[in-house]
Amino acid sequence: MKLIILETSDVHGSIYPINYADNSPRDVGMGKIASLIHKERTENPCTLLVDNGDMIQGTPLLYYYARFDHKRPNPMAVVANHLNYDCAVFGNHEFNFGRDVLNDAVSSSNFPWLGANIVKKSDGSPFFGNPYIVKTFPEGLRVAVLGLTTQYVPNWEKPENIKGMRFEDPVETAKQWVPFLKKEAKADVVVLSYHGGFGRDLDTGEPIEEMKGENQAYQICQEVADVDVLLTGHQHRMIAGKAINGVTIIQPGSSGTHLGKVTLELEKGPAGWRVNAKQSQLLSVRGEEADKDLLAYVDTYEKDAQAWLDQPLGRINGDMLVHDPMKVRMQDHPLIEFINRLQMKVSGADISSTALFNNESPGMPRDVSMRDIVANYIYPNTLRVLRISGQDMREALERSASYFTLDSSGAIKVSRAFTDPKPQHYNYDMWEGINYIIDISKPVGSRVVKLDYHGAPVKSNARYDVVMNNYRSVGGGEYFMFSGKPVVKDIPIDVTELIANEVLEKKVIQATVDHNWKIIY
Numbered sequence: 209m210k211l212i213i214l215e216t217s218d219v220h221g222s223i224y225p226i227n228y229a230d231n232s233p234r235d236v237g238m239g240k241i242a243s244l245i246h247k248e249r250t251e252n253p254c255t256l257l258v259d260n261g262d263m264i265q266g267t268p269l270l271y272y273y274a275r276f277d278h279k280r281p282n283p284m285a286v287v288a289n290h291l292n293y294d295c296a297v298f299g300n301h302e303f304n305f306g307r308d309v310l311n312d313a314v315s316s317s318n319f320p321w322l323g324a325n326i327v328k329k330s331d332g333s334p335f336f337g338n339p340y341i342v343k344t345f346p347e348g349l350r351v352a353v354l355g356l357t358t359q360y361v362p363n364w365e366k367p368e369n370i371k372g373m374r375f376e377d378p379v380e381t382a383k384q385w386v387p388f389l390k391k392e393a394k395a396d397v398v399v400l401s402y403h404g405g406f407g408r409d410l411d412t413g414e415p416i417e418e419m420k421g422e423n424q425a426y427q428i429c430q431e432v433a434d435v436d437v438l439l440t441g442h443q444h445r446m447i448a449g450k451a452i453n454g455v456t457i458i459q460p461g462s463s464g465t466h467l468g469k470v471t472l473e474l475e476k477g478p479a480g481w482r483v484n485a486k487q488s489q490l491l492s493v494r495g496e497e498a499d500k501d502l503l504a505y506v507d508t509y510e511k512d513a514q515a516w517l518d519q520p521l522g523r524i525n526g527d528m529l530v531h532d533p534m535k536v537r538m539q540d541h542p543l544i545e546f547i548n549r550l551q552m553k554v555s556g557a558d559i560s561s562t563a564l565f566n567n568e569s570p571g572m573p574r575d576v577s578m579r580d581i582v583a584n585y586i587y588p589n590t591l592r593v594l595r596i597s598g599q600d601m602r603e604a605l606e607r608s609a610s611y612f613t614l615d616s617s618g619a620i621k622v623s624r625a626f627t628d629p630k631p632q633h634y635n636y637d638m639w640e641g642i643n644y645i646i647d648i649s650k651p652v653g654s655r656v657v658k659l660d661y662h663g664a665p666v667k668s669n670a671r672y673d674v675v676m677n678n679y680r681s682v683g684g685g686e687y688f689m690f691s692g693k694p695v696v697k698d699i700p701i702d703v704t705e706l707i708a709n710e711v712l713e714k715k716v717i718q719a720t721v722d723h724n725w726k727i728i729y
Contacts (some may be wrong), residue, residue, distance in 0.1 A: 209347060209402040209476075212252040213399060214461055216241060216259045217628050219442030220266025220301065222463040223287055223506060225498050228268045228517065229583035235592030236288050239492040239498030244467045245291055246499070251471040253552040254345045258353060259288065260441040261299025261403030264313050266463075268582045274305040275702070281316035281504045282309070289318045290505055295341050297355040298323045299403040301441065303369045310369075322355020322401065325381035330375045342393050349474065349481055349592050352395035354385050358404035358442055360422040363691075364684045366590075372630050373486035376403055379424050382432045384675070391435050397436050397472065397480035404426060405629065407457065410450055416629065418686065429455040436483060437470050448490045458488040464489040493708040511632060515577035521713035526719025530571035530584075536564050537611070537636055538620070538727045542719035543584065545569050547703075548640035555675040555699055557593045559641035559661070561604070562677070565634040574716075581707050586622050587634075588679035591706075595672055598666040602638070602656055607687055609646045609655040611636040620648055620729055635685035637676075640724060642666065648729035657728075677703065 222237040249255050264270060264284045273283055288296065298321060302310055312338065314321050324339035340354045356378040362370060363440040377426050382400060389395045405425040409416055413430075417423065424441045429452035435576075440447070444462035452459060460468035473485040503510075528542045535545065548560040569584045596604075626632045647657035659666045666672070673696050683691035698704075711717060 209254060209345075209349065209474050210252060211345065211351065211397065211472040211474060213351065213439070213470040213472070214245060214248055214255060215401070215461050215470070216301070217439070217468070218444055218462035219259070219284075219464045220260040220462060222267055222268030222501065224510060224684065225281065228579065229568070231378050233490070235494045236462055236465055237493075240493035240496045241261065241464045241467050242291055242495045242499035242502045244493060248469065254349070256343060256351060256353070256399070256503040257291065258295040258399070258401050258439060259293055259295050260401050260439050261297045261300040261466055262441065262549045263288070263296060263299065263359065264309070265301040265304045265588065266586075268517055269513045270581070271588060271704070272516050273509060274309045274588070276516070277509070277512060278309055279287060280311055281511070282313040283391060283509045285313050285316035287502060288661055289316075290502055292341055293319045295319050295353055295355065295401075296321050296702075297401045297403050298326060298336070298357045300358060300364060302362045303361065303365045303577060304368050307371070317449050322353065323357055324354055324385055325356050325359065325378045326377040327374050327376055329372055332374075335373050342391060342395055343388070343490060348395070350393070350667055351399065352389040352393055352563060353399045354382065354389065355403055356400060356402040356404070358422055358424075360420065363682055364679055366678060368379075369655060377421070378404065379427050379431055382471065386432055397450060397474070397483065398434055399437045400428060400435055400440065402433070403441050405440050405445060406447075410447070410452065411713070414624045422711050425457065429453045429457065436472070436486065439468065446490055446505060448488045450488070451486070452623060456480065456486040456488050458490070459488055464493065466520070468493055471666045475557060484729050486685075489669050494556060504591070507654040517577060519578050521576050521578065521581075521708055522717065524572050524574055524717050524719055525575060528572040528717075528719040530564070530569050532568065533564055533567040533633070534622075537638070540638075540721040540723045540725060542721055544638045545640060545721050546572075546717060546719070547585070547707070548638070550706060551591055551675045554706055557641075557673045557696075559639065559672055559674040560641045560676070561674060561680070563634050563637050566631065567633060575713050578708060581704050582712075585704050585707060587677070587679070589703050590615045591675055592678055592681040592695050593673050593675045593697040593702065594681055594690060595671050595696050596690065597668065597692045598670045598672065599668040600693070601642070601666055601672060601674070602659060602668070603689045604687055605639070605646070605656045605659065606653055607642060608637045608647070610652045612648045612729075613712055613728060614648060617694055632685070637680070638725065644723065644725045646725070646727050648727060658667060663701040688700040
């Protein structure tokens with residue numbers, strides 16, 4: 209017989225095939241994914257459908273739902289229910305909106321959420337109750353799916369959102385559970401669904417990032433016996449047609465651009481089921497029509513979110529548009545200055561850092577709506593003021609300075625460390641309240657050639673209060689110098705809400721820059 213395993217991962221709340229910045233069409237979303245799923249099920253009666261995490265956060269629709277509308281069932285759960293998912297795995301972004309929103313999503317789902325390595329601190333039992341599922345197919349074929357989540361979640365998430373949880377090593381957790389699934393649960397096929405990626409080159413095994421335990425998929429393939437298929441995610445990579453140590457692997461990108469498909473050809477003999485062949489491939493949604501029947505179940509959510517997005521808030525005097533994202537990161541820009549100045553205003557700190565999160569940020573047009581704000585500030589971040597040393601500040605600026613490199617002709621470009629295996633433009637920060645110069649012609653680690661505060665050089669052993677987003681404040685993005693630093697103030701209001709309030713209050717925002725920093729090379 210033939211078994212088909214279908215995987216979505218890192219959909220990030222994408223349901224409709226649109227770009228929320230202007231509602232232009234995009235080849236993304238569960239509407240289009242649904243059409244592919246229907247085709248696969250029509251052609252293949254034995255199909256398993258798994259979501260690998262980061263499902264319920266990432267679009268304005270899900271932001272609006274989580275902040276203003278969560279008396280109704282979670283729209284992603286509504287969609288997944290109608291597509292008859294067999295199970296879902298917790299991604300790191302599942303926790304972003306807090307425990308209430310997550311619990312509502314889980315309770316609204318007609319399928320189990322799996323988290324074998326997310327356990328209770330009190331007794332070590334699975335926190336959410338379901339480590340795995342076993343699905344029985346015709347002829348008695350038993351297929352187990354074990355759910356695993358990157359153990360690095362506590363390094364990013366607010367402590368209150370993961371209170372009482374311990375994230376254990378997924379490799380060790382898999383070693384414990386897979387023998388049970390084979391012997392006790394009588395699984396003929398073992399599938400691991402791991403919300404994490406590959407920290408090593410798929411062919412050579414050489415590290416491609418710091419081995420800090422965030423992406424352990426390669427290690428799982430090498431160290432855990434009796435695994436047939438490993439579904440992965442988190443890195444937003446597109447991986448198919450490969451196996452590591454006999455384990456077929458797959459990763460389907462992000463935002464619902466692709467559906468992952470693994471095909472297993474099986475044969476039943478006297479000793480049980482045998483896997484004769486395995487292959488993985490990615491199915492693109494490009495050219496697919498969105499399933500209108502599916503979208504009809506969440507159209508009221510979308511209508512309400514669209515009305516909220518178009519609420520007029522105020523006006524920009526001057527040019528706050530992003531014409532070239534690379535130029536924004538190379539010279540002071542009114543959008544970045546506005547956000548930094550606002551962070552300083554609401555926190556009371558006189559030093560701030562923020563980022564241009566991606567290359568799709570449009571900047572602020574003359575007439576500002578909520579749509580414009582969420583198009584630029586895409587994460588549900590809050591703010592924290594940390595007390596750091598001057599040395600910490602310098603190290604953080606050096607980390608940002610490593611974003612740039614020079615090619616053979618001397619032209620400046622983005623370092624591969626910030627583009628591979630996925631774009632990480634959000635890990636390049638720009639600061640306000642200090643004066644600094646970064647010289648890209650110098651080696652990485654010694655590029656900050658000027659660093660002043662109030663007209664005097666920053667002192668390595670002096671203390672400075674800096675406001676930044678909560679992700680960065682715990683060391684997210686390899687800003688390890690911030691980990692464990694004293695929190696002077698916590699501002700538990702979403703930055704998007706702070707921006708909206710500022711525009712509403714002032715009515716007119718001046719687009720200004722003070723040129724407190726620059727890049728030279």
